[in-house]
Amino acid sequence: MLWKKIKNYKSIRGNPTGSTNHWEDLKWQIALENSEIGLWDYNVITDTVFYSTESKRMLGYASHELGNTAIEWNRRVHPEDIDNYFKDFNAHLNGDLSVYRNEHRIQCKNGSYKWILDKGKVVGTDANGKPSRIIGTHTDITYRKKKTQQSEEHLQLITSQNKRLHNFTHIVSHNLKTHIGNFENLLEFYEDSNSEDEKTELFEHLKTISKALTTTIIDLDDIISIKSKSESNQLNESVNLFNCADKIIKSLEIDSALHTVSIYNTIKQDDVLIANRSYLESILHNLISNGIKYRAKERSPKITLQSVSTDTDLKLLISDNGIGIDTEKYKNQLFEMYQTFHGTKREDSRGIGLYITKTQIEALGGSILVESILNEGTTFTLTFPKQKNTLI
Template identity: 25%
Template sequence: MGQSERGSFDLELAIEATDDGVFDWNIETGAVSGNRRLYQMLGYEPGEIEPNVAAWEALTHPDDIKGSRRAIAEHIKGRTPAYRHELRLRTKSGAWIWVVDRGKVVERDASGRAVRMSGTHTDISERKRLELRLLVSDRMATLGTLSACVAHEINAPLASALGCLDVAASEIDPRRGRPLDEARLADAIAVAREALLRVQEIARDLHSLSRVEQEDRATPVDVRDVLEGALRLARREIEQRATLERCFDDVPQVAADPARLGQVFLNLLVNAAHAIPPGAPQDNQIEVATSMSAGRVLIDISDTGQGMDPSVRARVFEPFFTTKPSGAGIGLGLSICQSIVTALGGDISVESAPGFGTRFRVSLPALPRAVPETKSNGGSASPAMARRRILVVDDEPGMCLSLRLLLGVTSEVVTATSAAAALRAVAAGPQFDVILCDLMMPGGSGQDLHRRLSVEHPAQARVMVFMTGGVLSAETQAFLDEIPNPVLFKPFEVERLEAVLLSSRT
């Protein structure tokens, strides 16, 4: 074996030892070739995937195609020294794996146009699973630091609501011996409703931040809505230390997972609050601002706290770096924030100096503004609710009773407190127009009931509307993603319930 052949053989051995897939792409013709590992990583053998870039793009997760194309184009134009992008590829079994796709133009023609690129695929699925565990752990730790404040945010309006309901109960008590004061009754109910809506907002914010997803679910979101949710959770922590200033410019939406973006904002708000000692809120300020610059949405979170010296500022995004005392955190919060923001195509920066406070800036790519829909002047408002048969399935008798009282005026309502009882009600007939079903019930979940009905009464499975007040497991979320049935998150407003019932008309 000659020296050249020996060098080539050693290179092949080195590549095999890395367990990476290696590809070669003819940019002009679209032809792609690779080593055996490139295909086996996805459960295929060489020859089972068409040898062209279109076939590989067809295996790429739809949410990752645009980012991959953009990163490749930036490198081909010479704006980056190499191409690197993390994406999901579909395996032969239909599952998804995460890979980091690296490449570099290795040949250009006389005019400088790229004609050939070589690179590697590395399976990073296990790393992604560990990152998810760290992300969720950090999220729960952040919420844990706010637990006392969040409890106050819930208990205070609950106390108000219970007091007002006691007033309402006393007004309608026939033993009270004086005429009904309708104005007092109406005021008590209105105040109780307002207080419970505050609890509802907190519950929704907690639900959003507590979601456990196996992957990003990027949707168009208004960063101001996500900020408001984070501010509601951190409000009590901030109020003990500083006054809060909002300066929200009108900004376009961004593509992001609301839970992960909310985690970034909550981390930054808690850090801003903890940079200021409690006890003198009138002397300190935390400002939250949104603005637009050069096609990017900017979110600034500033505080008048103690600030950071250059050595701390330089390391603030490093994993496990912290200036907090032992037991107050392991220093992953800002590192995770940076990872989340970077994955969204954004960046996060910090400006700080001792004695002059700190400003964190999150910069995210803006989505094109949607064209407002033109509303027709013709036609009526929402269609009238025809009388219908509704089955309510919930293991909480109180929930069954409240929905029966709410819907019984316009509909025939049957209630069941278990999946087994619901199956009996469906079998007994006549057919239900809508089945409102809780997702998590002992002895048989809403998911179990849907599976049974899909086999035994498929028309009834199609009219199911799920209700949930808990954090969804990855399995349950995957189930909901696969079916067209709507979901109501408890607590929900009457208007939201009626809208879903109208959209579920058969």
């Protein structure tokens, strides 16, 4: 047995002129050491396990620091992996799997976790044909797992970026073609017109289309500018969220007073975000002004800002008791360009604000969610990582 061969390694080292079998034993030992693979040998009858020095070293333990029971390993398996760990092992014991194989996280001596490829096979049975001995190996696959996860994240990011780029180019093409088509039609009407009054009216229409085209180009330029900054990492700045929000609230004092909107800034005064200040101000201005704009006439309007901090994230919640949004009806359009969904016809609603807000938040490595009930109000939840992600 492989395990018995390895136990004899010390006597082999002291016998340089040993037999061929001894040298074969030595090759097994060297092969295991050089491959950095740990060995385990489970005696089902005695419920004891031999863990090789390499298996213990993977977890940061010396040879004498890990006992010879199965619980020594089992209790260190990550809680999220423990069920599959036992499921695969028992499936092999029951004969459902010819070879035991499982990938799981294991807690090291310093408290961190490593990914381990755990493999084994029954090599002995008792008189009743039940497994009595299992030999297996431990392989540290943390690096491979990390690279695989990074590759998957990169693929998801690239796929998402390509999708947004496709949508963006479609929108640009559609809107520019629409304006150009309107220009061409009005110019044809203008050339065919014999009435000065009609030409004057058509000229006014041309000026309206020209203004709309200019607005569209400015909107698209804003979005391109945001994406360019996010790609060049020009977004690192320490910003106090309470002070930033307070500044925006004061800038909207006339509008909020005119419509008797109460705004409550309950953001924790020591919450700081590494971000781009102008982006944050733009995000807050857009969401707060939306709360004012889409207030409910039948109740005293109010807007509340609050922050929630976790170990990894900082959440910013902006809530109002306004007219609300039918999120079921518009769930796929909430953050698209040139979409309006409040059921109101307003000249100042271009359907670009939330798209730009979402683009700015994502440029900062964050995300935005919306919860809303018609005629009750809306809450936007902005989540930012405390340490800004590195953009690709």
